[in-house]
Amino acid sequence: MTEAATARRSRITPEREAELYAAVLDLLREVGYDALTMDAVAARTRSSKATLYRQWGGKAQLVVKALRHTKPVQDFDEIDTGSLRGDFHALMERADDAEMEQNGALMRGLATAMHANPDLHSEFRSQIIEPEIADSRRLLQRAVDRGEVRADCPALEFVAHMMLGAFVTCAVLDDRPPTAAFLTSYIDAVVLPALGVPTE
Amino acid sequence: MTEAATARRSRITPEREAELYAAVLDLLREVGYDALTMDAVAARTRSSKATLYRQWGGKAQLVVKALRHTKPVQDFDEIDTGSLRGDFHALMERADDAEMEQNGALMRGLATAMHANPDLHSEFRSQIIEPEIADSRRLLQRAVDRGEVRADCPALEFVAHMMLGAFVTCAVLDDRPPTAAFLTSYIDAVVLPALGVPTE
Structure with a gap:
């Protein structure tokens, strides 16, 4: 809406x-x-x-x-650069570091609350996780259609785990909030190679 | 000790x-x-x-x-199967699903506490994160020495983010606790391909 x-x-x-x-x-x-x-x-x-x-x-x-x-990245749908790497980078260019830091702090607090409050968890799934996964599926499907990613690539079903995982572990592993620059390096080092997409 | x-x-x-x-x-x-x-x-x-x-x-x-x-996986050092895939799989075979579920719940609670309590965060880093990263570096270095992974592979510095990320995001994305079977699929689909290691 x-x-x-x-x-x-x-x-x-x-x-x-x-x-x-x-x-x-x-x-x-x-x-x-x-x-x-x-x-x-x-x-x-x-x-x-x-x-x-x-x-x-x-x-x-x-x-x-x-x-x-x-949420830090809006207007997912407007992104269509013609390559998966271009799309991921465009997403990160739209991400606001200050908003990501605030969101990260909120998410940590909510992760515990979600386990104690099933209504919060189901609302979070249907309003945030599922739409984001659907957005990301469309972006990935275009990469499959272009022949950049094999349709049966097993990493396709883990893209949300990779991205959200990097977002949430950065604070505890690197002692700093996630930034668009960090996530862009992670996309090039991990996400694209796992999907079999060359990063040059 | x-x-x-x-x-x-x-x-x-x-x-x-x-x-x-x-x-x-x-x-x-x-x-x-x-x-x-x-x-x-x-x-x-x-x-x-x-x-x-x-x-x-x-x-x-x-x-x-x-x-x-x-912690769910002990005795990291005893694992040396001769291949990176073998080592990762052996680690997962030693992981106990019930302990992983309990640990996951504790970690969610502690993630928030760590941000409010720098002493807890620094103790957690030095006693848990750093030893685990050192263990995992030794395992990865052997793979580099065997020629399985290129020494300059950019994914090498993100292995902890990949593994811990899958562990923590599973609960919120898939609505279930992480299991050894889930993490083994993730290793084969994401971690090994990102490191350039064939999974056959």
């Missing part, structure tokens, strides 16, 4: 929606998922709880919508 | 040490790192706090020692 359509459905302006999502993410960073309440969101954003529930259904949905709204 | 040497230094038996580490990990799973206190460990294990501090120095050290004691 476009932002305009969301705003029409919800009768709140896109600016107000963005402001509300930013407040939810601030609260999430401050207190964590378990301690984040709809009361606190209502107070922080000067909304009524009834509006929040009517609009988003619940805490898990609101948090995942807020995360989705601020 | 061998278990016998640790016991000599500490004047506690290896059995008592193992019992104590198991109690620490139980507490960690029950209450998380932040709420785990040396008082609780002392009460649960019927030890004195003075003994715990003398023996381990502090909470971060005790928790990391407990984790290290129960």
Whole structure:
């Protein structure tokens, strides 16, 4: 759904929606998922709880919508450079390091919460993981169609593990947040060779 | 240090040490790192706090020692099958799925705690990450020496990201804990091809 359509459905302006999502993410960073309440969101954003529930259904949905709204790479679909390496690099050029760092911190906190809150996990899967995997499948399918990657290449089913894995392990292994430059090196050193794509 | 040497230094038996580490990990799973206190460990294990501090120095050290004691793959050094694929597969054959699942859950909880507790992070780096990276470097160096992997292969520096990444992303992407079978497929589909090693 476009932002305009969301705003029409919800009768709140896109600016107000963005402001509300930013407040939810601030609260999430401050207190964590378990301690984040709809009361606190209502107070922080000067909304009524009834509006929040009517609009988003619940805490898990609101948090995942807020995360989705601020994901580092938007507009996946506009990327089509004619080569898989070009597409991956274009994606990384659109990634914002500061947003990736903030997202990484939020994801660490949410990984634990997701295991304790199945509703958060299923919302996160359907609203964030599945659409991202679908986006990435389209990009990979074009590479298969162009003959860059063999259709039966076993690495195809692990592209999300490779990319998300590099994103999350960088903090603990290298003691620094993931950056677009780090992920681009990883794509050239690991992802493309695993897919059998030459990196020259 | 061998278990016998640790016991000599500490004047506690290896059995008592193992019992104590198991109690620490139980507490960690029950209450998380932040709420785990040396008082609780002392009460649960019927030890004195003075003994715990003398023996381990502090909470971060005790928790990391407990984790290290129960890591899923031990005796890395005994593995030398003559091929990189053989070595990776042998490692996975020694991994215990139940222990991996428990470790994965602990690691998720600790990832957040590590960012808030630099002492825990540095203890974890020096006691767990660095020794594992050193073990894995020796295994990879043998593959380079045998001519299986080019010495300048760019994927060599990302092996830890690939393996740990698959381990941690499996829960969120596939909705199941990592297993030796999953990691073995990942090694064949991703790690070996990225290193330029044929998987036949």
